[in-house]
Amino acid sequence: MIFVTVGTHEQPFNRLIEQIDILVEKKIITEKVLIQVGYSTYIPKNVQYKRFFTYLEMQQLLEEARIIITHGGPASFLSVLSQGKKPIVVPRLTKFGEHVNNHQLTFARELVLRNYNLTVIENIENLKEAVLSFTDETSTYNSHNDKFMTQFIKIVDELFR
Secondary structure (H helix, E strand, O other): OEEEEOOOOOOOOHHHHHHHHHHHHOOOOOOOEEEEOOOOOOOOOOOEEEOOOOHHHHHHHHHHOOEEEEEOOHHHHHHHHHOOEOOEEEOOOHHHOOOOOOHHHHHHHHHHHOOOOOEEOOOHHHHHHHHHOOOOOEOOOOOOHHHHHHHHHHHHHHHOO
């Protein structure tokens, strides 16, 4: 199964959803696809979709999916990495009215430079090749949440002494 998520940002991400829909319509993608479309206005004709999923539903979909295609929101693709999977990241771009700036592209590029295991799609036409050549690779991303929380609790405890 391929799971696609555009996150919860209030601007549409029609470009990604429409491209996936076309790839399914042309039978380039033949496996089941499920898209979280968020506030997008393009409604897919060839795949299952839902506007939003709960946190638990998202976790289950990330676990079950063979391929995960996500917008460039750091929380979205870092959660894919934390599941030990390699995301295909399509950053939202200002020139298409998808975000207020290009921070998603900048951040994704920076993580690639730091050897994070993700594929960044800067031109939507390259999505087809990324999906067709996808191999199940594991991620070596390690979340620092536990370390952060330990340090945070220590700081809070010291403030209230």
